[in-house]
Amino acid sequence: MYSLCDSIEKYFIRLIDNSMGKTITIQRGKVAEEFDCAPSQINYVLTTRFNVFKGYIVESRRGGSGYVKIQKISIDRLEPVVNYLEMTEKDLRESDVEDILKWLVREEYITPREGSMMRAIMVDALNSFETPSLPTSREKNQLRSSLLREMLLEVLKAGS
Amino acid sequence: MYSLCDSIEKYFIRLIDNSMGKTITIQRGKVAEEFDCAPSQINYVLTTRFNVFKGYIVESRRGGSGYVKIQKISIDRLEPVVNYLEMTEKDLRESDVEDILKWLVREEYITPREGSMMRAIMVDALNSFETPSLPTSREKNQLRSSLLREMLLEVLKAGS
DNA sequence: TCCCCTTTTGACTATTATTGACATTTCCTA
DNA sequence: TAGGAAATGTCAATAATAGTCAAAAGGGGA
Numbered sequence: 157m158y159s160l161c162d163s164i165e166k167y168f169i170r171l172i173d174n175s176m177g178k179t180i181t182i183q184r185g186k187v188a189e190e191f192d193c194a195p196s197q198i199n200y201v202l203t204t205r206f207n208v209f210k211g212y213i214v215e216s217r218r219g220g221s222g223y224v225k226i227q228k229i230s231i232d233r234l235e236p237v238v239n240y241l242e243m244t245e246k247d248l249r250e251s252d253v254e255d256i257l258k259w260l261v262r263e264e265y266i267t268p269r270e271g272s273m274m275r276a277i278m279v280d281a282l283n284s285f286e287t288p289s290l291p292t293s294r295e296k297n298q299l300r301s302s303l304l305r306e307m308l309l310e311v312l313k314a315g316s
Numbered sequence: 317m318y319s320l321c322d323s324i325e326k327y328f329i330r331l332i333d334n335s336m337g338k339t340i341t342i343q344r345g346k347v348a349e350e351f352d353c354a355p356s357q358i359n360y361v362l363t364t365r366f367n368v369f370k371g372y373i374v375e376s377r378r379g380g381s382g383y384v385k386i387q388k389i390s391i392d393r394l395e396p397v398v399n400y401l402e403m404t405e406k407d408l409r410e411s412d413v414e415d416i417l418k419w420l421v422r423e424e425y426i427t428p429r430e431g432s433m434m435r436a437i438m439v440d441a442l443n444s445f446e447t448p449s450l451p452t453s454r455e456k457n458q459l460r461s462s463l464l465r466e467m468l469l470e471v472l473k474a475g476s
Numbered sequence: 477t478c479c480c481c482t483t484t485t486g487a488c489t490a491t492t493a494t495t496g497a498c499a500t501t502t503c504c505t506a
Numbered sequence: 507t508a509g510g511a512a513a514t515g516t517c518a519a520t521a522a523t524a525g526t527c528a529a530a531a532g533g534g535g536a
Contacts, residue, residue: 159483159532181317184524194485199525204482219492221319222523266429274433303437310432319493344514354495359515364492379502382513477536484531492523500515506508 164191164198165205168226178228184216202226208309256304266311274307320353325365327351328386338388344376362386369415371423391423408461413438416464438464 158166164187171180188195206212206226216224261271318326324347331340348355366372366386376384414435421431438460 157533161483185522195524196486196526197484200483216524217492218490218522218524220494220522221317221322222492223317224524270429270433306436307433310436311429321493345512355514356496356516357494360493376514377502378500378512378514380504380512382502384514479534479536481534482532485529487528488526490523490525492521494521495519497518498516500513502511502513504509504511506510 160191160193160197161201161204164193164201167191168201168206172226172228179225181223181225183222184224198224270311274304320351320357321361321364324351324358324361328361328366332386332388338390339385341383341385343382344384358384367415369412369419371416371419391420391425408457408464410439410460413460413464 167187168180168182171182172178184195184198187198191197202214202224206214208229211229213227213229214224215227216222257266257271257274260266261268266274327347328340328342331342332338344355344358347358351357362374362384366374368389371389373387373389374384375387376382417426417431417435417438420426421428426434
Protein backbone atom coordinates (compact mmCIF):
# COMPACT_ATOMS: atom_id res chain seq x y z
CA MET A 157 0.00 0.00 0.00
CA TYR A 158 1.67 3.13 -1.21
CA SER A 159 1.13 6.44 0.45
CA LEU A 160 0.85 9.62 -1.51
CA CYS A 161 4.37 10.69 -0.71
CA ASP A 162 5.68 7.30 -1.77
CA SER A 163 4.07 7.84 -5.15
CA ILE A 164 5.50 11.31 -5.49
CA GLU A 165 8.90 10.01 -4.49
CA LYS A 166 8.76 7.27 -7.12
CA TYR A 167 7.61 9.78 -9.69
CA PHE A 168 10.57 12.06 -9.03
CA ILE A 169 13.03 9.20 -8.98
CA ARG A 170 11.79 7.93 -12.31
CA LEU A 171 12.08 11.38 -13.85
CA ILE A 172 15.55 11.88 -12.43
CA ASP A 173 16.88 8.53 -13.57
CA ASN A 174 15.58 9.14 -17.07
CA SER A 175 17.03 12.62 -17.21
CA MET A 176 20.36 13.72 -18.53
CA GLY A 177 22.62 14.94 -15.79
CA LYS A 178 20.46 13.30 -13.15
CA THR A 179 18.71 16.61 -12.66
CA ILE A 180 15.12 17.66 -13.06
CA THR A 181 13.37 20.98 -12.74
CA ILE A 182 9.75 20.99 -11.72
CA GLN A 183 7.11 23.40 -10.54
CA ARG A 184 5.73 22.70 -7.14
CA GLY A 185 2.24 23.85 -7.97
CA LYS A 186 2.03 21.76 -11.13
CA VAL A 187 3.09 18.57 -9.42
CA ALA A 188 0.71 19.21 -6.56
CA GLU A 189 -2.06 19.61 -9.10
CA GLU A 190 -1.16 16.38 -10.89
CA PHE A 191 -1.26 14.49 -7.64
CA ASP A 192 -4.22 16.48 -6.41
CA CYS A 193 -2.68 17.34 -3.08
CA ALA A 194 -1.58 20.33 -1.05
CA PRO A 195 1.50 22.06 -2.48
CA SER A 196 3.26 21.74 0.83
CA GLN A 197 3.06 17.98 0.42
CA ILE A 198 5.77 18.37 -2.19
CA ASN A 199 7.95 20.10 0.35
CA TYR A 200 7.39 17.24 2.72
CA VAL A 201 8.52 14.73 0.13
CA LEU A 202 11.55 16.82 -0.71
CA THR A 203 12.53 17.22 2.91
CA THR A 204 12.14 13.60 3.87
CA ARG A 205 13.23 11.83 0.68
CA PHE A 206 15.46 14.14 -1.31
CA ASN A 207 17.78 15.69 1.22
CA VAL A 208 21.54 15.63 1.09
CA PHE A 209 21.78 12.58 3.31
CA LYS A 210 19.77 10.67 0.78
CA GLY A 211 22.04 11.90 -1.98
CA TYR A 212 20.11 14.77 -3.45
CA ILE A 213 20.45 18.53 -3.65
CA VAL A 214 17.37 20.67 -3.98
CA GLU A 215 17.41 24.27 -5.12
CA SER A 216 14.43 26.47 -5.77
CA ARG A 217 13.25 29.90 -6.67
CA ARG A 218 9.99 31.59 -5.73
CA GLY A 219 8.01 34.14 -7.63
CA GLY A 220 7.08 34.22 -11.29
CA SER A 221 8.43 31.22 -13.19
CA GLY A 222 9.54 29.76 -9.90
CA TYR A 223 10.90 26.24 -9.88
CA VAL A 224 12.32 23.42 -7.83
CA LYS A 225 15.43 21.71 -9.06
CA ILE A 226 16.33 18.24 -7.80
CA GLN A 227 19.76 16.90 -8.46
CA LYS A 228 21.13 13.48 -7.67
CA ILE A 229 24.70 13.55 -6.44
CA SER A 230 27.17 10.80 -6.12
CA ILE A 231 27.87 10.25 -2.49
CA ASP A 232 31.51 9.39 -2.47
CA ARG A 233 33.99 8.59 0.23
CA LEU A 234 32.92 11.55 2.32
CA GLU A 235 29.71 9.82 3.22
CA PRO A 236 30.91 8.08 6.37
CA VAL A 237 32.42 11.30 7.66
CA VAL A 238 29.25 13.25 7.20
CA ASN A 239 27.21 10.48 8.70
CA TYR A 240 29.45 10.48 11.71
CA LEU A 241 29.01 14.20 12.18
CA GLU A 242 25.31 13.93 11.63
CA MET A 243 24.83 11.13 14.11
CA THR A 244 26.95 12.56 16.86
CA GLU A 245 25.70 15.87 18.06
CA LYS A 246 28.76 16.32 20.17
CA ASP A 247 30.66 19.56 20.42
CA LEU A 248 34.16 19.77 19.08
CA ARG A 249 37.02 21.22 21.04
CA GLU A 250 39.72 23.04 19.18
CA SER A 251 41.99 20.03 19.48
CA ASP A 252 39.23 17.79 18.12
CA VAL A 253 39.01 19.98 15.07
CA GLU A 254 42.74 19.83 14.53
CA ASP A 255 42.67 16.06 14.84
CA ILE A 256 39.79 15.62 12.47
CA LEU A 257 41.33 17.95 9.90
CA LYS A 258 44.65 16.11 10.08
CA TRP A 259 42.84 12.85 9.61
CA LEU A 260 40.84 14.18 6.67
CA VAL A 261 44.01 15.38 4.99
CA ARG A 262 45.90 12.16 5.70
CA GLU A 263 43.10 10.10 4.25
CA GLU A 264 42.94 12.47 1.30
CA TYR A 265 39.33 13.39 1.86
CA ILE A 266 40.46 16.99 1.51
CA THR A 267 43.60 18.57 0.15
CA PRO A 268 46.21 20.10 2.45
CA ARG A 269 45.34 23.52 1.12
CA GLU A 270 41.70 22.95 1.92
CA GLY A 271 42.68 21.74 5.35
CA SER A 272 44.65 24.84 6.19
CA MET A 273 41.94 26.99 4.75
CA MET A 274 39.33 25.34 6.91
CA ARG A 275 41.49 25.71 9.96
CA ALA A 276 42.23 29.35 9.22
CA ILE A 277 38.63 30.23 8.55
CA MET A 278 37.43 28.55 11.69
CA VAL A 279 39.95 30.44 13.78
CA ASP A 280 39.09 33.70 12.05
CA ALA A 281 35.41 33.13 12.52
CA LEU A 282 35.79 32.46 16.20
CA ASN A 283 38.01 35.45 16.70
CA SER A 284 35.53 37.65 14.96
CA PHE A 285 32.91 36.43 17.38
CA GLU A 286 34.75 38.05 20.27
CA THR A 287 32.66 41.16 19.92
CA PRO A 288 30.19 42.33 20.89
CA SER A 289 28.86 39.25 22.65
CA LEU A 290 31.15 36.85 24.44
CA PRO A 291 30.42 33.26 23.53
CA THR A 292 31.16 30.76 26.22
CA SER A 293 33.68 28.06 25.63
CA ARG A 294 30.86 25.61 25.13
CA GLU A 295 29.22 27.85 22.58
CA LYS A 296 32.48 28.12 20.73
CA ASN A 297 32.72 24.37 20.63
CA GLN A 298 29.23 24.16 19.27
CA LEU A 299 30.07 26.72 16.67
CA ARG A 300 33.20 24.82 15.71
CA SER A 301 31.26 21.63 15.32
CA SER A 302 28.66 23.41 13.28
CA LEU A 303 31.26 25.04 11.04
CA LEU A 304 33.03 21.79 10.33
CA ARG A 305 29.83 19.92 9.69
CA GLU A 306 28.50 22.50 7.30
CA MET A 307 31.77 22.74 5.45
CA LEU A 308 31.91 19.01 4.91
CA LEU A 309 28.31 18.94 3.82
CA GLU A 310 29.03 21.63 1.28
CA VAL A 311 32.06 19.78 0.03
CA LEU A 312 29.95 16.69 -0.31
CA LYS A 313 27.45 18.61 -2.35
CA ALA A 314 30.11 20.10 -4.57
CA GLY A 315 31.56 16.68 -5.28
CA SER A 316 35.05 15.82 -6.53
CA MET B 317 10.36 27.57 -18.00
CA TYR B 318 12.49 30.65 -18.35
CA SER B 319 11.12 33.90 -17.11
CA LEU B 320 11.45 37.09 -19.03
CA CYS B 321 14.27 38.37 -16.90
CA ASP B 322 16.10 35.08 -17.28
CA SER B 323 16.00 35.59 -21.01
CA ILE B 324 17.20 39.14 -20.80
CA GLU B 325 19.98 38.08 -18.50
CA LYS B 326 21.11 35.39 -20.92
CA TYR B 327 20.95 37.87 -23.77
CA PHE B 328 23.21 40.32 -22.00
CA ILE B 329 25.64 37.64 -20.91
CA ARG B 330 25.96 36.38 -24.44
CA LEU B 331 26.59 39.84 -25.75
CA ILE B 332 29.15 40.58 -23.06
CA ASP B 333 31.06 37.35 -23.50
CA ASN B 334 31.23 37.88 -27.23
CA SER B 335 32.38 41.45 -26.86
CA MET B 336 35.88 42.75 -26.73
CA GLY B 337 36.75 44.18 -23.35
CA LYS B 338 33.83 42.32 -21.78
CA THR B 339 31.79 45.49 -22.01
CA ILE B 340 28.61 46.32 -23.84
CA THR B 341 26.64 49.50 -24.29
CA ILE B 342 22.93 49.23 -24.87
CA GLN B 343 19.85 51.38 -24.92
CA ARG B 344 17.28 50.50 -22.36
CA GLY B 345 14.33 51.41 -24.53
CA LYS B 346 15.55 49.39 -27.50
CA VAL B 347 16.07 46.25 -25.47
CA ALA B 348 12.70 46.67 -23.81
CA GLU B 349 11.15 46.93 -27.24
CA GLU B 350 12.91 43.79 -28.49
CA PHE B 351 11.66 41.85 -25.52
CA ASP B 352 8.31 43.58 -25.61
CA CYS B 353 8.33 44.53 -21.95
CA ALA B 354 8.30 47.54 -19.68
CA PRO B 355 11.56 49.50 -19.78
CA SER B 356 11.86 49.28 -16.04
CA GLN B 357 12.11 45.53 -16.46
CA ILE B 358 15.60 46.15 -17.77
CA ASN B 359 16.48 47.99 -14.58
CA TYR B 360 15.20 45.07 -12.60
CA VAL B 361 17.45 42.68 -14.48
CA LEU B 362 20.42 44.98 -14.07
CA THR B 363 19.82 45.38 -10.36
CA THR B 364 19.30 41.72 -9.61
CA ARG B 365 21.70 40.07 -12.06
CA PHE B 366 24.42 42.52 -12.96
CA ASN B 367 25.40 44.10 -9.67
CA VAL B 368 28.83 44.23 -8.14
CA PHE B 369 28.30 41.06 -6.16
CA LYS B 370 27.74 39.17 -9.35
CA GLY B 371 30.86 40.67 -10.85
CA TYR B 372 29.52 43.47 -12.96
CA ILE B 373 29.58 47.25 -12.97
CA VAL B 374 26.79 49.20 -14.61
CA GLU B 375 27.00 52.82 -15.66
CA SER B 376 24.41 54.82 -17.49
CA ARG B 377 23.39 58.22 -18.73
CA ARG B 378 19.95 59.65 -19.27
CA GLY B 379 18.63 62.07 -21.81
CA GLY B 380 19.39 62.28 -25.50
CA SER B 381 21.77 59.57 -26.64
CA GLY B 382 21.50 58.00 -23.24
CA TYR B 383 22.92 54.54 -22.71
CA VAL B 384 23.53 51.73 -20.27
CA LYS B 385 26.98 50.27 -20.10
CA ILE B 386 27.52 46.85 -18.55
CA GLN B 387 31.03 45.82 -17.72
CA LYS B 388 32.28 42.53 -16.43
CA ILE B 389 34.72 43.16 -13.64
CA SER B 390 38.06 41.65 -14.40
CA ILE B 391 39.09 39.32 -11.65
CA ASP B 392 42.39 41.09 -11.15
CA ARG B 393 40.53 44.25 -10.26
CA LEU B 394 38.69 43.36 -7.11
CA GLU B 395 39.24 46.78 -5.60
CA PRO B 396 35.82 48.09 -6.58
CA VAL B 397 34.19 45.26 -4.70
CA VAL B 398 36.27 45.74 -1.59
CA ASN B 399 35.59 49.45 -1.70
CA TYR B 400 31.94 48.75 -2.06
CA LEU B 401 31.99 46.50 0.97
CA GLU B 402 33.58 49.22 3.03
CA MET B 403 31.11 51.79 1.84
CA THR B 404 28.04 49.74 2.65
CA GLU B 405 28.58 49.77 6.39
CA LYS B 406 29.91 46.24 6.44
CA ASP B 407 26.49 44.67 6.23
CA LEU B 408 26.25 41.78 3.80
CA ARG B 409 23.21 39.68 3.19
CA GLU B 410 23.52 35.96 2.61
CA SER B 411 22.58 36.27 -1.00
CA ASP B 412 25.36 38.78 -1.56
CA VAL B 413 27.86 36.33 -0.17
CA GLU B 414 26.50 33.58 -2.37
CA ASP B 415 26.69 35.76 -5.43
CA ILE B 416 30.23 36.84 -4.89
CA LEU B 417 31.44 33.33 -4.17
CA LYS B 418 29.76 32.03 -7.30
CA TRP B 419 31.49 34.73 -9.22
CA LEU B 420 34.93 33.86 -7.81
CA VAL B 421 34.33 30.22 -8.68
CA ARG B 422 33.07 31.05 -12.13
CA GLU B 423 36.21 33.02 -12.80
CA GLU B 424 38.24 30.12 -11.45
CA TYR B 425 39.83 32.21 -8.80
CA ILE B 426 38.97 29.66 -6.19
CA THR B 427 37.97 26.06 -6.69
CA PRO B 428 34.34 25.01 -6.35
CA ARG B 429 35.19 23.15 -3.19
CA GLU B 430 36.88 26.16 -1.69
CA GLY B 431 33.89 28.24 -2.63
CA SER B 432 31.61 25.71 -1.01
CA MET B 433 33.58 25.77 2.20
CA MET B 434 33.51 29.52 2.38
CA ARG B 435 29.83 29.44 1.69
CA ALA B 436 29.36 26.95 4.46
CA ILE B 437 31.11 29.24 6.90
CA MET B 438 29.40 32.42 5.96
CA VAL B 439 25.90 31.17 5.29
CA ASP B 440 25.02 27.72 6.54
CA ALA B 441 27.03 27.60 9.72
CA LEU B 442 26.13 31.08 10.88
CA ASN B 443 22.48 30.37 10.30
CA SER B 444 22.45 27.02 11.99
CA PHE B 445 23.97 28.44 15.11
CA GLU B 446 21.27 29.94 17.28
CA THR B 447 21.76 30.77 20.91
CA PRO B 448 20.50 33.74 22.88
CA SER B 449 23.91 35.19 23.58
CA LEU B 450 24.87 35.12 19.96
CA PRO B 451 24.69 37.63 17.21
CA THR B 452 21.58 39.20 15.87
CA SER B 453 20.83 38.98 12.22
CA ARG B 454 22.49 42.29 11.65
CA GLU B 455 25.57 41.27 13.57
CA LYS B 456 25.76 38.13 11.51
CA ASN B 457 25.64 40.18 8.37
CA GLN B 458 28.45 42.32 9.66
CA LEU B 459 30.49 39.28 10.54
CA ARG B 460 29.86 37.92 7.09
CA SER B 461 31.00 41.11 5.54
CA SER B 462 34.21 41.26 7.49
CA LEU B 463 35.04 37.63 6.73
CA LEU B 464 34.40 38.15 3.08
CA ARG B 465 36.38 41.35 3.04
CA GLU B 466 39.35 39.63 4.64
CA MET B 467 39.09 36.88 2.13
CA LEU B 468 38.97 39.26 -0.79
CA LEU B 469 41.95 41.16 0.51
CA GLU B 470 43.83 37.87 0.62
CA VAL B 471 42.76 37.18 -2.91
CA LEU B 472 43.95 40.61 -3.98
CA LYS B 473 47.34 40.02 -2.40
CA ALA B 474 47.74 36.59 -3.91
CA GLY B 475 46.33 37.53 -7.26
CA SER B 476 48.80 40.21 -8.26
C1' DT C 477 -7.32 0.19 22.45
C1' DC C 478 -3.71 3.42 22.95
C1' DC C 479 0.39 5.54 21.67
C1' DC C 480 3.75 7.16 18.68
C1' DC C 481 5.40 8.19 14.36
C1' DT C 482 4.45 9.51 9.68
C1' DT C 483 1.61 11.75 6.44
C1' DT C 484 -1.49 15.31 4.84
C1' DT C 485 -3.58 19.67 4.84
C1' DG C 486 -4.28 24.64 5.07
C1' DA C 487 -3.42 29.19 6.68
C1' DC C 488 0.02 32.34 6.66
C1' DT C 489 4.62 34.10 5.14
C1' DA C 490 8.46 35.20 1.96
C1' DT C 491 10.43 35.88 -2.38
C1' DT C 492 10.68 37.02 -7.25
C1' DA C 493 8.89 39.02 -11.49
C1' DT C 494 6.37 42.44 -14.07
C1' DT C 495 4.19 46.63 -14.99
C1' DG C 496 3.07 51.49 -15.05
C1' DA C 497 2.95 56.10 -13.28
C1' DC C 498 5.89 59.62 -12.26
C1' DA C 499 10.57 61.79 -11.54
C1' DT C 500 15.10 63.06 -13.26
C1' DT C 501 18.72 64.04 -16.45
C1' DT C 502 20.65 65.39 -20.82
C1' DC C 503 20.53 67.02 -25.48
C1' DC C 504 18.87 69.96 -29.09
C1' DT C 505 16.93 73.91 -31.13
C1' DA C 506 14.23 78.10 -31.57
C1' DT D 507 18.51 80.60 -22.42
C1' DA D 508 14.24 78.34 -22.05
C1' DG D 509 11.60 74.66 -23.21
C1' DG D 510 10.59 70.46 -25.34
C1' DA D 511 12.14 65.87 -26.67
C1' DA D 512 14.48 61.86 -25.53
C1' DA D 513 16.33 59.12 -22.88
C1' DT D 514 17.04 56.50 -17.98
C1' DG D 515 15.77 55.99 -12.79
C1' DT D 516 12.62 55.06 -8.82
C1' DC D 517 9.05 53.18 -6.42
C1' DA D 518 4.98 51.03 -5.20
C1' DA D 519 1.30 47.90 -6.56
C1' DT D 520 0.10 43.43 -8.26
C1' DA D 521 0.72 38.71 -9.59
C1' DA D 522 2.95 34.33 -9.42
C1' DT D 523 5.50 31.34 -7.25
C1' DA D 524 7.60 28.54 -3.26
C1' DG D 525 8.41 27.91 2.07
C1' DT D 526 7.06 27.27 6.99
C1' DC D 527 4.71 25.52 10.71
C1' DA D 528 1.34 23.66 13.50
C1' DA D 529 -2.69 20.96 13.72
C1' DA D 530 -5.40 17.14 12.11
C1' DA D 531 -5.60 12.59 10.19
C1' DG D 532 -3.93 7.99 9.50
C1' DG D 533 -1.65 3.58 10.51
C1' DG D 534 0.90 -0.02 12.74
C1' DG D 535 2.54 -2.33 16.79
C1' DA D 536 2.56 -3.39 22.01
